[in-house]
Amino acid sequence: MGNYFTFPDLLIWLPLLAGIFCFIVKEEKSARLTAVLFSMLILGVSIATLFFTNDTKYLNYNNVNYIWLKYIGANYYIGLDSTGRMLTLLTATAFPLILIATSKTSIKNAASYFGLIMLTQAGLMGVFMALDALTFYFFWELALIPVYFLSSKWGGENSIQATFKFFVYTFAGSLLMLIGILYVYLHTGTKGFEDGVIVNHSFSLVSFYNANLSVSDQNWLFVLFFIAFAIKMPIFPFHTWQPDTYDQSPTSVTMILSGVMVKMGLFGLLRWLMPVFPLGVAHFKNIVIILSITGVVYASFVAMMQDNIKKLIAYSSIAHIGLMCAAIFAMNQISVQGALIQMFNHGINIIGMWIVVEIIERQTGVKKISQLSGLASTAPMLTIFLVIIAFANIALPLTNAFTGEFLMFSGLYNYNKWFAAVAGLGIIISAVYTLNLIQKVFYGSTNAVAADVKDVSLNEKIVLIIIVGVIFFIGIYPQPLIDLTKDAVNNLLVRVK
Amino acid sequence: MNAIILTAIWGVVMMFSGVAFKNKSIPKYLAIIGLLIVIIANTTEFATGSPIIHINIHNMLKFEKYNLLFIDIAFLCTLIYFLLSGTDIEKVGPHVGEYFALIFFVLCGVSIVATFNTLLMFFIGIEILSIPLYILTGSEKRNLKSNEAALKYFLMGAFSTGIMLMGIAFIYGGNPNASFFIDKIQIGEGHMPVLIAVGLLFTLVSLSFKVSAAPFHFWTPDVYDGAPTVFTSFMSTIVKAAGFFAFIRLFEHSFGTMHDQWQKLIVIITISTLLIGNVTAVFQQSVKRMLAYSSIAQAGFMLLALFALNDKAKEGIMLYTAAYSLASIGLFGVLTKMEDFTIEGFNGLAKQQPMIAFAATICLLSLTGVPLTAGFQSKFFMLMAAVDNGHQFWLVIVAVMFAAISAYYYFRVIQAMYFKEPSQHDATIIHSVSFQFKFMLIVVAFLVVVIGIYPEIIIGWMYR
Numbered sequence: 001m002g003n004y005f006t007f008p009d010l011l012i013w014l015p016l017l018a019g020i021f022c023f024i025v026k027e028e029k030s031a032r033l034t035a036v037l038f039s040m041l042i043l044g045v046s047i048a049t050l051f052f053t054n055d056t057k058y059l060n061y062n063n064v065n066y067i068w069l070k071y072i073g074a075n076y077y078i079g080l081d082s083t084g085r086m087l088t089l090l091t092a093t094a095f096p097l098i099l100i101a102t103s104k105t106s107i108k109n110a111a112s113y114f115g116l117i118m119l120t121q122a123g124l125m126g127v128f129m130a131l132d133a134l135t136f137y138f139f140w141e142l143a144l145i146p147v148y149f150l151s152s153k154w155g156g157e158n159s160i161q162a163t164f165k166f167f168v169y170t171f172a173g174s175l176l177m178l179i180g181i182l183y184v185y186l187h188t189g190t191k192g193f194e195d196g197v198i199v200n201h202s203f204s205l206v207s208f209y210n211a212n213l214s215v216s217d218q219n220w221l222f223v224l225f226f227i228a229f230a231i232k233m234p235i236f237p238f239h240t241w242q243p244d245t246y247d248q249s250p251t252s253v254t255m256i257l258s259g260v261m262v263k264m265g266l267f268g269l270l271r272w273l274m275p276v277f278p279l280g281v282a283h284f285k286n287i288v289i290i291l292s293i294t295g296v297v298y299a300s301f302v303a304m305m306q307d308n309i310k311k312l313i314a315y316s317s318i319a320h321i322g323l324m325c326a327a328i329f330a331m332n333q334i335s336v337q338g339a340l341i342q343m344f345n346h347g348i349n350i351i352g353m354w355i356v357v358e359i360i361e362r363q364t365g366v367k368k369i370s371q372l373s374g375l376a377s378t379a380p381m382l383t384i385f386l387v388i389i390a391f392a393n394i395a396l397p398l399t400n401a402f403t404g405e406f407l408m409f410s411g412l413y414n415y416n417k418w419f420a421a422v423a424g425l426g427i428i429i430s431a432v433y434t435l436n437l438i439q440k441v442f443y444g445s446t447n448a449v450a451a452d453v454k455d456v457s458l459n460e461k462i463v464l465i466i467i468v469g470v471i472f473f474i475g476i477y478p479q480p481l482i483d484l485t486k487d488a489v490n491n492l493l494v495r496v497k
Numbered sequence: 498m499n500a501i502i503l504t505a506i507w508g509v510v511m512m513f514s515g516v517a518f519k520n521k522s523i524p525k526y527l528a529i530i531g532l533l534i535v536i537i538a539n540t541t542e543f544a545t546g547s548p549i550i551h552i553n554i555h556n557m558l559k560f561e562k563y564n565l566l567f568i569d570i571a572f573l574c575t576l577i578y579f580l581l582s583g584t585d586i587e588k589v590g591p592h593v594g595e596y597f598a599l600i601f602f603v604l605c606g607v608s609i610v611a612t613f614n615t616l617l618m619f620f621i622g623i624e625i626l627s628i629p630l631y632i633l634t635g636s637e638k639r640n641l642k643s644n645e646a647a648l649k650y651f652l653m654g655a656f657s658t659g660i661m662l663m664g665i666a667f668i669y670g671g672n673p674n675a676s677f678f679i680d681k682i683q684i685g686e687g688h689m690p691v692l693i694a695v696g697l698l699f700t701l702v703s704l705s706f707k708v709s710a711a712p713f714h715f716w717t718p719d720v721y722d723g724a725p726t727v728f729t730s731f732m733s734t735i736v737k738a739a740g741f742f743a744f745i746r747l748f749e750h751s752f753g754t755m756h757d758q759w760q761k762l763i764v765i766i767t768i769s770t771l772l773i774g775n776v777t778a779v780f781q782q783s784v785k786r787m788l789a790y791s792s793i794a795q796a797g798f799m800l801l802a803l804f805a806l807n808d809k810a811k812e813g814i815m816l817y818t819a820a821y822s823l824a825s826i827g828l829f830g831v832l833t834k835m836e837d838f839t840i841e842g843f844n845g846l847a848k849q850q851p852m853i854a855f856a857a858t859i860c861l862l863s864l865t866g867v868p869l870t871a872g873f874q875s876k877f878f879m880l881m882a883a884v885d886n887g888h889q890f891w892l893v894i895v896a897v898m899f900a901a902i903s904a905y906y907y908f909r910v911i912q913a914m915y916f917k918e919p920s921q922h923d924a925t926i927i928h929s930v931s932f933q934f935k936f937m938l939i940v941v942a943f944l945v946v947v948i949g950i951y952p953e954i955i956i957g958w959m960y961r
Contacts, residue, residue: 069953071960072881141868152916160916164908171867172901178877179893182884 007049008064008078011088011125014042015095019118028110032103035114039095039121046092049085050484069134073191073202077132082488083270083340086481087128087263090347093470094259095121101355101463102252105362113154116146120256127264133181133203136272137174143264144170147257151249162244169231169241177228180221184276187211208276209495215279222280225273226288233265233321235288236295246314251358254310258317258354259347266321266343269328270488275495285329289419292329295322296426304433309357309367309441312433313350316393319426320346326423327408331496333489335411340485342404345392345474349401352389352467356382359460360441363453369437374446379455383442385464390438392471394431400474498548498560499538500568500608507531508601515594525583528597532579535604536572539565543958556678559614566958567611567742567815571735574822575604577944578731581830581937585727589636596636596728599629603736610743615677616665619747623661623707626739627654630732634724646723653716657706664699667692668751679750689755697752697759701766704747708740710800711769714793718777721789729785730829733792738818741799745814749806756806763804764889771797771899778906785838787906788828791864794903795821798879801896804889805882812956813878819948819955820871824860827941831857834928840909845919846926852935853927854914856942861907863945866900871948876900878952 018038022031052058063079080088099117107113123146126139144167151163181203188211191202201207213221231238246254274281296319303315324342327335359382360375361367376383392399395406405427413420456464474481510531514524542548543565579586587593606626613619631654635647669675671692672682682693689697702713709717721729752759774794781787799817802810831853835842847854863872883893919926948954 069951071953071957138868145862145867149915152912160912164905164912167908168901168904171865171904172898175866175897175901176894179880179884179897182877182881186881186885 006061006064007045007052007080008062008129010045011042011049011092011129012078012122014038014045015118015121015125019115019122022111022115022118026111028107031111031114032099035118036096036099036103038118039092039099042121043092043096046089049080049088053082053085063131067193068132070193070197071199073188073199073204074134075132075204076135077204078126078129078135079131080129082485083267084128086340086344086484087260087267088125090263090344091121091124091128091260094256094347094351097351097355097463097466098252098255098259100459102358103459104457105252105358107154107250109153113150116150117252117256119146120150124260124264128267131205133185133205133208133272135203137178137181140177140264140268141171141174143261144174147253147261150253151245154250154253156248158244159248162241162248166241166245169238170228173228173231173238176224180224180228183217183221184208184211184213187213187217205271208272211276213277213279215283218277218280219283222273222277222284225268225277226284229265229268229273230291231265232268233262233325234318235265235292235322235325236298236318237291239295239299239318242318243311243314246317247308247310251354251361255351255354258314259351262317262321263343263347266324266328266339269325270340270492274328274331274492278496281329281331281496285331288329289326289416292322292326293419293423293426295319296326296423297429300426300429300433304429304436306433307369309360309369309437312369312437313353313357316430316433317346317350319430320350323405323408323423323426326419327412330412330415330419331493332411332414333493334407335415336489336492337482337485338404338407338409338411340489341474341478341481342401342408344481345400345404345471348467348470349389349392352385352464352471353393355460355463355467356386356389359456360453364449366449369440372441372447372450373444374442375450375453376442377446378450378453381455381461382453385456385468386442387438388468388471389464390434392475394434395427398472398475400471400478402475403478498550498552498554498558499542500535500565500572501558501605501612502550503531503535503538504601504605504608507535508598508605511594511598511601513594514597515592521587521593522584524594524597525579525587528601529576529579529583531601532572532576532604536569536576539568539572539608543569557615557618558609558612560612563811563959564612564746567818568608570815570819570955571607571611571739571822572604574735574819574826575600575731577823577937577941578735578826581826581934581941582727582730582833584931584934585830585833589725589727590638592636596633599633600731602629603731607735607739610739611746613743613746614679616668616679616751617677619679619743620662620665623740623743624658626736627658627707630728630736633728633732634720636728637725640723640725642723643725646720649723650716650720653706657703657713660699661703664696664701664703667696667699669696671696679747682751683754686754687757689758693752693755694758697755698762700747701759701762704740704744705766708737708744708796708799709793710766710796711773711793712766714770714773714796717793718786718789721792722783722786726785726829726833729789730826730833733789733829734822734825735818737792737796738799738814738822741796741802741814742818745803745806745810748803753806760804760888763800764892767797767800767804767892768895770794770800771896775899775902779902781906782840783838784832784835784840784843784910787840787910788825788832791903791906792825794899795864797899798876798896801879801883801892804892805879805886807882807885809878809882809885812959813875813882815956815959816871816878816948816952817875820863820875820945823941823945823948824863824870824872827860827938827945828857828864830934830938830941831927834930834934836925836927840913841920842926843910843913844917844926846914849926850930853930853938856938857914858911859942859945861911863949865904865907869946869949871945871952874949874952878956
């Protein structure tokens with residue numbers, strides 16, 4: 001290759017090394033510092049990747065391809081393309097924000113905690129960059145294992161059960177996907193190596209795209225893959241692990257789960273499921289959209305009934321993800337574009353929401369809406385931030401989510417106006433529960449619990465200001481995100497249609 | 498050839514070592530040295546293709562690279578087992594030399610079942626493999642459970658041997674060549690004489706018994722539970738893998754062309770093995786019993802190789818031998834040191850012994866089949882073989898769903914080690930462990946991860 005470094009290598013190895021380093025130092029302060037510094041370094045690398053775009057002269061900077069298991073045709077092949085670039089950027093942005101925002105939270109065994117968090121980041125980066133099915137599967141599972149330990153060890157009182165449910169769900173889904181991968185693999189063409197060895201099949205993404213699959217094959221393979229991705233996103237009716245896990249996990253892990261990890265499922269749809277099984281997509285797309293929209297409405301109603309703030313946000317997240325999934329399967333230029341942008345925006349917004357919840361929960365020990373009242377008078381700054389983030393969550397104009405949801409809705413409307421109408425119901429309800437949350441928790445007379453809440457501290461202020469800045473910036477000027485993902489949309493639609 | 502001769506000789510040496518040396522730990526070192534010699538001799542045979550001593554065996558045994566590779570893997574696992582659990586073998590009873598001698602005789606049986614070319618050698622191999630195990634099971638003479646297990650194992654084993662012999666007689670009489678050679682039994686695609694069918698059924702039953710496949714698994718939990726833990730470790734891993742190797746070798750060479758006829762039987766056995774192994778393991782409170790059932794469950798996965806019977810399956814069984822043996826040996830090694838064999842007994846281990854807990858976790862993840870561990874690669878190759886086979890696709894889906902269930906009982910141990918507190922604050926969870934034990938355990942975990950990342954370290958030899 002001739003390069004001293006490549007971006008995919010840096011994005012995988014930096015978090016991996018940071019994670020291992022955290023395990024070695026064992027001391028809370030230095031582990032925390034390592035994690036924060038490395039995550040900022042990774043953010044820097046990730047921003048740098050934006051300037052080395054798909055131009056062929058940067059090809060070697062953006063791709064890493066080693067022979068891994070020669071005799072079965074599996075390579076360690078990772079590379080950055082536009083969707084991957086956006087999601088690695090989201091991952092790289094999310095981690096420093098999360099780490100800085102929660103830096104006042106005291107943690108037992110902090111070294112292993114931060115080590116596991118950095119390992120999760122390495123796994124996530126790998127998922128978003130993998131261009132070989134086996135590499136993808138490895139990273140897909142590797143992102144899960146550290147999260148399992150994080151949530152069980154540092155979570156709430158029921159965390160062991162909740163997290164285990166999460167683990168078994170995703171593990172079972174992944175295994176189904178593994179069978180699908182194997183079946184597609186066995187229908188791929190031959191692959192030759194430079195030294196003359198020829199293997200019968202190959203795991204590379206390109207050979208998966210060209211696999212020789214009949215219509216009926218594609219249909220049931222679609223189901224196998226879709227279950228794995230649907231559990232991860234999660235799409236109704238595979239969502240039952242999610243509210244408990246979000247509720248019981250430590251908040252920074254919940255942020256990782258809801259901000260970045262759910263994007264793995266959506267990304268899986270875009271990178272693997274839809275291009276590999278275009279005929280399967282054509283066969284199932286209406287069913288998937290109906291499931292997603294059912295999920296949107298259902299989750300919105302459940303969120304409206306919730307008294308637990310964390311569960312409320314969890315259900316609201318199910319609704320948002322459902323809408324993105326529906327928009328992706330509507331498969332027109334506008335809707336897919338909207339979903340891609342929204343993947344980024346949703347990650348930023350929901351992390352903001354969780355930070356606010358974390359501040360409230362850490363100071364009061366309460367996560368029930370009914371027990372909180374009048375925080376606005378004791379914590380005015382926090383209230384302002386929450387209101388802005390909440391407005392972004394319900395996609396008001398001038399906030400980042402508006403662009404994404406607007407595009408998704410108009411695309412969905414073009415596809416089928418009834419679908420758009422029903423999904424629109426979800427947005428209306430989301431306004432109801434979000435405003436209800438603001439009103440109950442922040443306004444009204446201050447009660448005993450809320451009385452001694454201190455306002456946001458400096459580190460939280462910095463993070464929230466950055467988040468609010470991103471919300472407004474993308475809300476006013478979304479063009480950079482659209483430019484970044486435009487060709488991904490085109491490539492996808494060319495393959496699928 | 499080297500392996501068979503040397504293990505037999507060294508077995509005799511070990512028998513006398515107990516008498517010759519008063520120091521109890523000398524037999525252990527002798528055994529390790531002997532096994533090293535055997536491995537080196539076998540590897541040279543693997544590399545050069547010719548044994549040290551040429552004996553005309555009239556083609557009754559066949560030493561191909563594939564078979565020799567299996568012997569090497571099995572012996573290397575045994576070496577790790579000696580290094581990890583050698584001191585625990587010394588603690589079982591006063592007759593240390595004999596225990597090692599019996600293990601060497603088992604290894605001799607392993608080398609014969611890996612290389613047999615006639616039904617006669619197959620039978621002799623299986624018997625040499627089994628009989629020392631009956632003794633090892635009952636080696637804790639004062640323990641009633643151990644005695645019961647040995648008797649049960651012996652009676653059931655003797656019975657299944659009888660059935661096997663009967664089956665061999667049918668196969669011999671039923672094939673038109675009247676031949677004992679395994680390659681000369683089948684007579685053409687899809688053709689299956691009645692006598693051979695009966696013989697096949699009998700050998701299938703008895704071999705299912707040997708590898709503890711359901712519904713012939715009933716001896717397994719009692720015997721594995723009753724036997725001293727160090728020997729359970731050996732029995733349930735290397736010996737079982739050798740049984741599978743013989744199973745596949747016999748059925749591939751003798752009945753390969755009739756695969757369509759007996760494949761459905763294997764499907765039934767596989768499903769019931771997976772079902773019984775996994776579902777019963779979920780309800781176990783004792784980790785030792787749980788591992789016994791888990792070994793049945795893993796046997797269900799190994800049966801997929803017999804179901805598929807293609808090149809990928811051969812690679813798969815090789816990987817499975819290494820992956821399953823290493824992880825189980827590591828876990829049983831930890832288990833022998835535990836104060837309390839129940840799952841609660843593992844509570845809080847990670848705080849007292851973080852390294853041991855970490856290595857045990859790697860082993861458990863490997864048994865579950867999580868990527869980056871050897872267990873994933875072995876399951877991956879098995880599934881690939883089964884999907885490639887093209888028939889009965891649903892079996893593969895059933896198998897992976899049971900793999901997801903298996904996460905339940907393996908993770909209970911992980912949960913106990915990491916997320917739970919010991920019942921009493923200063924309770925001894927684990928006996929004092931030597932540095933060597935810890936080091937070997939880390940080596941086991943390291944090997945599990947290395948095979949998980951790069952399985953061609955094992956199967957790559959098959960292509961060269």
